[in-house]
Amino acid sequence: MAVDNLKNIDGTWYVRVAIPKDIRSHFGNRTEFIKSLKTGRKSEAMVLRTKDLHEFKNLISTARKKVVAEQELGVIAAQPVDVDFAVLMESLEEIKQRLAEQKGARRKAFEDSDYEDVQAVREIISHHHLLAQRAEEKEAVGEELHPAMASLLSDLNDFQAQPTKSFKKSEELLERLETTMQLGSFKGYAADGDEKHQVATLIAEPTKAVKKHPLNEKNFVEFHKYEVKRKVTLRSIDRHVNRLNMLKDFLNKQKFAMDYESTRVFLESLQCADKTKLQYLCSFNAFYKFMFNNVDFRQSYPINPFMNHAVNKVRRGARKEEV
Template sequence: MASDNIILRGGNWYVRLSVPADVRPILNRREYTASLKTGSKQEAQRLKLPFLQTWRDEIAEARGLTQDLGEKQRETAYTASQAIQGYLNDSVRLSALGKTKEANEASFELLKELDSFGLDYEAVLPLVQKYRGGDIADRVGFQKELTELLQRQVVTAINPVNQKEVGQILKDPSHYRAKSPITVTRLDAFEDYQRRRGIVAKTVDTQLSRLKKLKAWLEENQRELNHEGVETYLDTLDCANKTKKQHLFAGNSFWKWAIKKDKTFKRQHQEQANPFENQHIEEVRGVRKKERKAFTVTDIQKLHESVKGKTLADLIMLGAYTGARIEELCQLKVSDVVKEDGVDCLYIRDGKTSNAERIVPVHKDLKPLIKRLAKEADGDFLLPASSKNKYGTRSDSLSKQFGRLKKDLGYGEEHVFHSLRKSFITFLQNNDISGLTIASIVGHETGTITFDVYSAGPNAKQKLKAISTLKIL
C-alpha cells in the first residue's frame, strides 16, 4: 500500500486503509477502500481525509469492543465444547451397550444443538452416512471425525480474536475460565429479557451500566460475586446512599433473572444466598436529605419575567397552571388540546405512573398561550424543543435552561422545575380544594380503593372550578 494511503487505478485515485488484525473479526474486513473519483493526485490528497477519519474512528470503536467480543467467543466455544463433550459421553455409552440406533439419534440431536453456531449440515451428513449402521470400532472413528469437523466449523463460525485460546476450549471445556459470573453473554440476555418485559429503555441502560461497573471491579480486584464482595464494592462508590441502593436493585434484578433463566448460573449458584440482598447501607448521621421546595407566587413571576418571550417562559406558565411534570408538558401535541364536557382541556396521555393519563382543564390565563402555541406549532408538538435524546425525551434542553435560570436568580438545589408542581398542589390546598380533586388533576393515587378503583374521579367542570381559584401570572 502506498504510504500516503492513495493508489492509482485505471486513471482514478483510490483511498485505502489496512484494518489491524485485532479488529478484523469485528469489522469483518481486512481493508477499507473507496474511489475518490478524480485523476488529480493533489485533489485526491484532499478528498481522502474524510474517508480516513471515518475509518479510523470505526477502528477505534471496534478496539473498544474487542475485549467483550473475545469474552463472548470464549463463552460460545465453551457452550459448543460442552455440547460436543456431552454427545461423546452419551454416544460412547450407547455404543458400548450396542444401541447403534440411539447413538445415531444422539448425533443428530447434537447437530441440532450446534445449529446456532453456523453448522454446515451438508458437510456433516456425508460423515453420518459413512458410518451409519457400523460396529463399535466404526463408531469410535465416527466420534473422532465428527468432533474434529465440528470443532473446525465452530472456529470458522466464531472467527475468534484469539484462535489458539478458543481452539483449546473447544478441545477441552476445562480450559475455559470465566472471570466473573456477570459475563457479556449474560448481560446481553438480561438486556433482551428486560426490554421484552417492557422496562423503560433508560432504566435498562442504567442497570446495564451499573452491572458492567460491578463486573469490571470484580475482575480487576479478583473478587467473588458474594455478599462480602458486593459490600466492599459499595464502599468504593462515591455516591449518595440512594444511588447505592439503585446499584443493589440492578444487581438483584440480574441475580433473580439468572437464577431463573440461566441453567448454568443456577447450577453454580442455586445454593448461594443472593449477594445483593440484606446489604446494610449506613446512613450518615446529621446529614438530611434536601427536599424540593415549592416556589412562591412571587418566585414564579420572577422566573417567568426573566425569560419573557422565550419558550422557557411558556413552559413555566404551563407548569404553574397545570402542575404537570416537565416531560409531560414537552410531550403535549396540538391534538392534545381537547374539549371535555364543554371545557377546554389538555389531554396528558403518558407519564411517570399509571395514573399519569388524565385531563387537565385549561385555566383562563392559559388560553391565549395555548392558542398561540397551537398556531405557531411546526409539527405535532405544542412546545418546540431543540432536540430529543435517544430515549425520546424532549425536555432535556429546556430542563437545562431552567436549571441555569434558577441558579442565576439565586435559587439552590432544593428548587427545580418540579417545584412548580409542588407549588401548584400547595396553592390548591391553601384554597381549600379537596385532596381527591388535586390528586385527579396532577395524576396521583389517593391511596384508597374507593377512589382509585371504583371512582372515575371529578369531572372536567369540577377540576376547572378548582384550577380557576389560582392567580399566579
C-alpha cells in the first residue's frame, strides 16, 4: 500500500487504509477501508484524505479495544480468558469513565427539563429486558440466574411496577446495573485471586472525571486545513498532529487538564533530547495560535500553557538558555 494512503482508480483518487487481520471480523472480513475523494488532482487528494484517514484509524483503534472488552455489552464472562492484564485494567477504566460521563449528562438533562425527564429510566428498561431474557434462557435449560443477578432482576421488577420513578432511585438502580452487568463482566478475565482483587477494587473506586481540553480530532482536522493554507509542508503538519495526539492521549490517561503543569509533566515523561522536546513545544504552540482565533478558546486559555518551559536550547554562538 502507498505510504500516502492514496490510490488512483480510473482517474479518481481514493483514500485507503489496510485493516489488520486480527480485527477484520469486526468489519465483515473486509481487508481495507477505501473511499472516493472525488477529485482527480493528487495535491487536492492529499488534503481531503485527512478527515477520512483519521476516521479509519480511529475505527481500527476502537476495534482493537473491543477485542479485549467484548463483555462491555453486559454478557458475564463464563470462563477466564488469556488477555494482557494491563490492557484489561485500562479498558475497565475507560468504560468506568464513559459511564461517569453519561451520568453527568443525565443529571444535566434532568435539570434542564425542570426536573421532569428521567433519562436513567429508559436505560434501565433496556437492561431489564436483557436480564429478563437471560433468566428465560436459563430457565429453558433448567438452570437459575446467579443469586446477585436474580436479586437485581427482582428489584427491577419492583421498580417497573412503581407509578412514579424518582431521579435518585433511578440513578441508584442504574449504577447497580452497570456495576453488575458491564463492569462486573471484567472479573471473568482475571487469572488469579490477586488480579480479581485489583479488578474489584477498581470497580469500587469512584471515577474521577476527565478534564475537558480542546485536543480532539475535529480541531486537529481544522488545524490541518489551516496549516495547509499557510503552505506548511504536509510532512510537518503530520508531525504536528502526531505530537498533539500523544499529548491528548497522555492528558486523557492521567485525567489532566491542558495547562502548564500538565505540559511540564508530559515533557518530563518523554525519553528524548531537549532538542526534540523543543520540537514538541513548537507543534503545541502552532496549535495554540490556531485555536486562539476561537472566542471560547481564548476565554478558557488566555495564557499559553506551552510557553516558558525549562528546556535547554542551544543557539549557534550562544550559551544554553531556558525557554
